[in-house]
Amino acid sequence: MTEQAPLAPALSPLEILAARQDNLSLRDRDLADKLGITEAQLVAAHVGIDATRISADLDDIFPRLPGLGNVMALTRNRSCVIEKVGQYENYRSGQHASMVLTADIDLRMFPSHWVSAFAVERTTDRTIRRSLQIFDAAGDAVHKIFLRDGSDLSHWNTIVRELRHEDQSQTLQVSRRKPVEAPKANPDKADVLRAEWAKMTDTHQFMRLTSKLKMNRLGAYRIAGEPLARRIEPTEVDTMLEAVRDQGIEVMVFVGNQGCIEIHGGPIETLKSMGPWQNVLDPHFNLHLRSDHIAEVWAVAKPTQRGPAVSVEAFDAEGGLIFQVFGRRSDTADHRPAWGKIVDGLQSAKQSEVA
Known part of the structure; x- marks a missing residue:
């Protein structure tokens, strides 16, 4: 090309x-x-x-x-x-990925x-x-x-x-924006996906698995089936956020783009809807979510050595990942029972939406 x-x-x-x-x-x-x-x-x-x-x-x-x-x-x-x-x-440099790791600012950055x-x-x-x-x-x-x-x-x-850069010009040339990769699955390898998924010991192994099988995240969710991945109603995102707030549990919220992922670890205290936006408005953590952009939501369970890592993950109509929410991990466990109960209680998507 x-x-x-x-x-x-x-x-x-x-x-x-x-x-x-x-x-x-x-x-x-x-x-x-x-x-x-x-x-x-x-x-x-x-x-x-x-x-x-x-x-x-x-x-x-x-x-x-x-x-x-x-x-x-x-x-x-x-x-x-x-x-x-x-x-x-606590900045940690890396050729392909760098990090900032503090209790308040937690980043994964991709220098390219x-x-x-x-x-x-x-x-x-x-x-x-x-x-x-x-x-x-x-x-x-x-x-x-x-x-x-x-x-x-x-x-x-x-x-x-x-x-300060040597170039202080007022014009900037940019490249064409790369389209979001469409959901990619291989139904012929669904059994292999499920078997290898069940053997995982760390959540980071998931992307290597899907790459090996020539799939991507959303494509794999669509063919894995329960109990590994369950499609839920997009409106249940608000239900999930409200339950996290009301029960006072701590979660990890991942929001990012190709160059940076930012992570909130802690509670959600104040929710306020404004038009299409759902907002978290806490003193040291704000989130602004376009609820009308959410096309698919999945409840996902990935096995780890410290218990299942359960997430709720939202995607837009093009298949782009909008956010992920996990129960906040402790030093000894990747699973919070209270978070698992919230996710289990979320309403599954209607069959017509799944098809």
Whole structure:
């Protein structure tokens, strides 16, 4: 396959800046969609005004972040946004995957997708909102870091100065966005899938298994059958979140994209629905979920050496993974009985939906 030429922005920087002034109430992602450009191209047009190009190298960025103090970490896909407040510490570099491991900020990052980055200082009616924003080759946001009241502004200025990129142009070429991989299954190997699935001792073995069988996650769920995978009603996501809140149990919520997965470990305390959005609005954890984007939900059980890891996983109409929720693991077990009871009580999807 021949490599496709990069895509230049459809508008000039001056046109993008003018559109920004005409649409001050729109979030960057929504304005970019409206203009037919990517979010990264929208931010790039502001270079020299309220944005600075910086290095997108994780090993440049993350060792410098602890000095900022308390910040907000944001990761999103098209249908879900997760925000966690804390400090970036315990960074572990890796060629193919890197991590930040703290009680508050827990990230899995894939460096090949960290392509362009900017330090942004956006003036609002009340304050200046400062952030580091990283984008992939298609110009979609991979991860963002927002300063909060009390963050160290002197250290912020040092980071921007030290990470400043030689290229400070206002235009950005991006690659075509790769389509989401459609559900991929091999019914002829369903028995092999079930047998190998039952032998797993760690959840991380699942992706290697599906790859070996030339399937993907959603395709495998569709043919595995109970008790390994059970399709449930999309509306049961709210039921699940409400039960977690009401019972005060701790869960692990995974939200991500190709370049970053962000994880919340703890309770869910405050739920608030607003139109199509279901929101968790807790002091150090926010989640914003487009419930109307959920096309399939699966209750999944994966065996481990410390007991079954039970999850609820939501997918969009294209087969893209929106989020996963597990019972929070302890030092000795991967299964929380109270979480298992919540999942067992969720209503199965109607047969017509499964077909």
